[in-house]
Amino acid sequence: MEGIGLKASALAVDITPPVGFPLGGYILRQGVSTGVLDPIKVRIGCIADDESKVIIAGFDWIYIMGGWGKTLRDDIGVALKINSRNVILTATHTHSGPGIFGSSHATNNVDDFSEEEYLAGVSKRILEAVVELNSSLQYVKLKKGKEKVTPFGSLGANRNNPNGAVDENIVNLQFVDDNDEMVLQLINYSCHPTSLGPENLLFSGDFVGYGLNLLDSKYGGTSIFLNGSAGDVSTRFTRQERSVAETARFGNIFTEAIHWAMMTSVPHSGDTLNVISNMVPVAYVQIPGDAESEKIIVKIEDKLKKAEENSKNALSIGEIRRLESIKEGALARLFISKLGGLESIFGKRKMEAEVQLLKIGEMGILFLPGEVMTKTAIKLKASAEIPLMVAGYANDYFGYLVEGAEGGSEEYESLVAFLTTDSITKIVNRAINMIGGVNL
DSSP: OOOOEEEEEEEEEOOOOOBOOOOOOOOTSSSSOOEEEEEEEEEEEEEEEESOEEEEEEEEESSOOOHHHHHHHHHHHHTSSSOOOGGGEEOOTTEEEEEEEEETSOOHHHHHOHHHHHHHHHHHHHHHHHHHHHTTTTOOEEEEEEEGGEEEEEOEEEETTSSSSOOOOEEEEEEEEOOEEEEEEEEEEOOOSSSOTTOOOEOOOOOHHHHHHHHHHHOSSSSEEEEOOOOTTSSTTTOOSSHHHHHHHHHHHHHHHHHHHHHOEEOOOOOOOOEEEEEEEOBBOOOOOOHHHHHHHHHHHHHHHHHHGGGGGOHHHHHHHHHHHHHHHHHHHHHHHTTTHHHHHOOOOOEEEEEEEEETTEEEEEOSSEEEEEEHHHHHHOOOOOOEEEEEBBBSSEEETTTOOOTTOHHHHHHHHOOOHHHHHHHHHHHHHHOOOOOO
């Protein structure tokens, strides 16, 4: 390939904590990790044109908090002599990764190995990796693919209404060398990776980690997952059970859809990079008093008990799962309240949410610091003047970005939303302004 256009390099780094370290993601989980189903990884890509360079790191974590993330982004910026806004950190949102950033209430059973030590070690390994990637860049050509998951099996569904809105498309952007060998692949799909439940005590990337490992072993290179509008999309209505076997089944559906997106891919136009980043002031929502959450819990328990005792009140498996999730949301909100509020869990933080747009040729990738809802993503894509991926869980975490969340809704996402409705509206409006005709 001639020495023009984009360069790329990529690798995956094992960042599995020692067994006995807590897992994060489920308020109802009891106990700490007892083993490793598959390694926890950070998958890192370096992309460069003649003028700029971008690092994208995808973690098998529940989310990333901005304080730690900002320090790492700044350090990478210094190491590579680039603007820290050109460093993008994302999480797959596995619920079987390490319990960090307030995502677990279990006690660490690993003597002399704290969360701070774990995070410091991860930062060190990532800094070493990006220096290696910077020295191994190679010219690439780009291909893009798109495929619906549905023909290969049921994977993600709207978790509040099985017939509700959901984006069934997997979109991928492939960076390949002269021989069409994979160097880096960015994969955008929307779904909570929750084939493993709170009873699971093994570290795992869930079906996403399973699928990415399978892809990379089959096609080479490194695949990075950008979880999209997964706020209200999960395996709640599609899973047959929660088990290792179900993780493999979902992982194979996920991988097969990506395979066909690759097989039907077309050349991607453009060989330049552009990044813009805006900060939006936000505020935490006022957590209701304990009595309100306790009332919801009692009401749900009563419904479930009546359904169990009387066949006339029988509920479908899907409805039971939905009610259990609402109860879990009320329990989570009660847990936050009893601990003293959101600041008691996440600490004092700068109340600014970053909205970031990366343009790779003709494709835009919008990164948002929380859990994006399907209707919001649909609106954003309709507002964009370029083909757009929407990626949540990026650079920081401000919970569920539910537009209109305040006002008594008892869906899980609204019950545990961190931010005021006004704050979420500001984030979405800023994103629309950034994608709707801004000259990058």
